[in-house]
Amino acid sequence: MTDELEYVYKYVIVGGGIAGVTCVETLSALCPDERILLLTSSNLVKAVINYQKVSKTLESFDVQEKPMSYIQNDCPNVQVLQKTIVSLDAKNHMLRTDDGCKFKYQKLCICTGGKPKLIAKDNTYVVGIRDTESVQEFQSRLQxxxxxxxxxxxxxxxxxxYEVEGCEVLWAIKDISISSTFVDPGAAQFFLPHLNQEKSPDEKPLKRLKYTSDKETSVEFQKSSLQTPGGALGPDWSSSLEMKGSQSLCHCVHVEYQVEVTKLWCPEELSNACKAETTNTDLPFSQHTGSWPIYVELTNGKIYGCDFVVSATGVTPNTEPFTENNEFQMASDGGLTVNDRLQTSEKDVYAAGDVCTTSWDPAPHWFQMRLWTQARQMGAYAAKSMVADDSGEEIPLDFCFELFSHVTKFFNYKVILLGKYNAQGLGSDHELLLRVTKGKEYVxxxxxxxxxxxxVLIGDTDLEETFENLILNQLDLTPFKNHLLESAIDVEDFFD
Ligand code: FAD
Incomplete structure (x- = not known):
């Protein structure tokens, strides 16, 4: 441990994920003469590449993990250090790292992301998926x-x-339909036939790895631990990876609906409790002889054996090192509460990305969701806000916070979500218009x-720009409503 040293910086950002990296890049562009420091426990940082503005609010981009030197080369006034923050003294504007260093800041932005919520943290047969290292661990176990x-x-x-092949998958969900965080039961029904379908050759893993943890690009490569997590993965993380189990089968999925895990059993405990695996001949699974390393008991009483459990039950904001002895206002989801300038309740401390929870009165069609696009947008906006606060300038809330928009891919279909796509907060007083072409599109x-x-636009509907405009301008559609989704009509021309 080094002696306690003190370094002073105008702006200090903590976290090398997409929020932190975007924040330092924006700060560096806005104030090229200021000393900016990025502290991150990960040895690689996240870089946005191939950024494209698809429409007013929709954006597409790829993410690459790069060595820390990448930022310093592009932004000469930024210093990047691999350090883990262990505490914050907000009154004295001071951060302390695990190797005993102290860093003083004038303004701080916390971008430490989230930690996976694991159903059983210390069970070696339970894995969480968060960063590149955890995916590699998952892949190697899956083999x-x-x-x-x-x-x-x-x-x-x-x-x-969707991606796992060569392995039986039991999918335990607490809802009445699959993928409910993003889609309604109707869209889930659209996806269902793909659960047990073989992928076509063009759906096989891409050759180009969008997420790499390339040992050659980083001399400092080392395995991350749960204490010092790497940046969270993002869009397309799974499509580039081979996810194959030990069996010669393609997709073999069984869904257990409306269940949670009540208990994990090791084989000895299970037999001591005079319990056994549920025998269900309706399942697509083979009969396996011998015992499993772990058994999962569900709230419906069923017990399934497996080689390991993947806990993909969301993340909790990673606020731990900052909250002790400070007076942060915390949101009920565990995030640092931020106002419409991304300021926390502690003076000169801002937060962006998965670690924060927004508290401003949102635009009617925007809400926070811990997504990669929002991490990028918040990182950039936090930088603008920090600089504006220094100069006493008033800046409007960024336009990106006007409309929730998200592009992703499920079951190899393009999925675009706009505004209150699941009628969130609209009560029962709303109507849904649907256009479904089996296997092709769901609108x-x-x-x-x-x-x-x-x-919700699933498939190549080409409706995103028109629908985005219709949500933003709130045009009264009453006269056209019945024709809005008629496929023979070019909706765009209709409203020109
Ligand atoms: P992170 O990327 O988590 O970065 C946090 C950074 O803080 C890391 O560099 C970490 O090392 C550092 N750090 C943490 N603690 C400390 C400390 N004490 N001291 C110093 N540094 C610290 N979003 C989408 O939009 N689309 C998707 O398809 C999608 N898929 C996902 C798939 C997976 C498997 C996961 C885990 C997430 C996915 N997300 C997706 C969510 C998205 O990745 C996150 O919302 C986004 O990456 C959050 O960015 P962030 O910068 O806030 O945090």
Whole structure:
């Protein structure tokens, strides 16, 4: 441990994920003469590449993990150090690291992301998926696996269920339909036939790895631990990776609906408790002889054996090193509460990305979701806000916070979510317009008071720009409503 040293910087950012990296890059562009410091416990940082603005609010980009030197080369006034913050003295504007260094800041932005919520933290047969290292761990375990249990119903679980081949998958979800974080039961129904379908050759893993943890690009490569997590993965993380189990089968998935895990049993405990695996001949699974390393008991009383369990039940904001002895206002989800300038309740401390929870009165069609796009947008906006606060300038809330928009891929379909796509907060007083072509597209428009409030667009619908405009300008659609989703009509021309 080094002696306590003190370094002073104008701006200090903690976290080398997409929020932190975007924040330092924006700060560096806005004030090229200031000393900026990025502290991150990960040895690699996240870089946004191939950024494209698809429409007013939709954006597409890839993510690459790069060595820390990448930022310093592009932004000469930024210094990047691999350090883990262990405490913050907000009154004295001081950060302390695990190797005993102290860093003083004038303004600080916390971008430490989230930690996976694991159903059993210390069980060696339970894995969480978060960063590149955890995916590598998952892949290597999967190679020897005959059956896994995936718990959770969000994006990560959905992508895993689709990507895993050569292994039986039991998918345990607490809802009435699959992928419910993102889509409604109707869209889930659209996806269901793909659960046990073989992928076409063009759906096989891409050759180009978008997420790499390339040892050659980083001399400092070392395995991250749960205490010092790497940056969270993002869009397309799964499509580039080979996820193959030990069996010669393609997809073999069984879904258990409306269940949670009540207990994990090791084989001895299970037999001591005079319990056994549920025998269910309706399942697509083979009969395996011998015992499993772990058994999962569900709230419906069923017990399934498997090689390991993937816990994909979301993340909790990673605030731990900062909260002790400070007076941060915390949100009920565990995030650092931020106002419309991304300021926390501690003076000169800002937060962006998964670690924070927004508390401003949002625009009618925006809400926070811990997604990669929002981490990028918040990182950039936090930088602008920090600089504006220094100069006493008033800046408007960025336009990106006007409309929730998200592009992703499920079951190899393009999925675009706009506004209140699941009628969030609209009560029962709304109507849904649907256009479904089996195996091709699923279009859902959420209408209230004759105006478009949100949409789910699955497949190549080409409707995103028009629908985005209709949500933003709140045009009264009453006269056209019945024709809005008619496929023969070019909706764009209709509103020109
Ligand atoms: P992170 O990327 O988590 O970065 C946090 C950084 O802080 C890391 O560099 C970490 O090393 C550092 N850090 C943590 N603690 C300390 C400390 N004490 N001291 C110093 N440094 C510290 N979003 C999408 O939009 N689409 C998707 O398809 C998608 N898929 C996902 C799949 C997976 C498997 C996961 C885990 C997430 C996915 N997400 C997706 C969510 C998205 O990745 C996150 O919302 C986003 O990356 C958050 O960025 P961030 O910068 O806030 O945090």
């Amino acid at each position: 020897k696996a005959r059956r896994i249990v995936i718990v959770g119903n969000g994006g990560i679980a959905t992508e895993l269920v 859902k428009a959420v209408i209230q008071d004759g105006r478009l409030q949100g949409a």
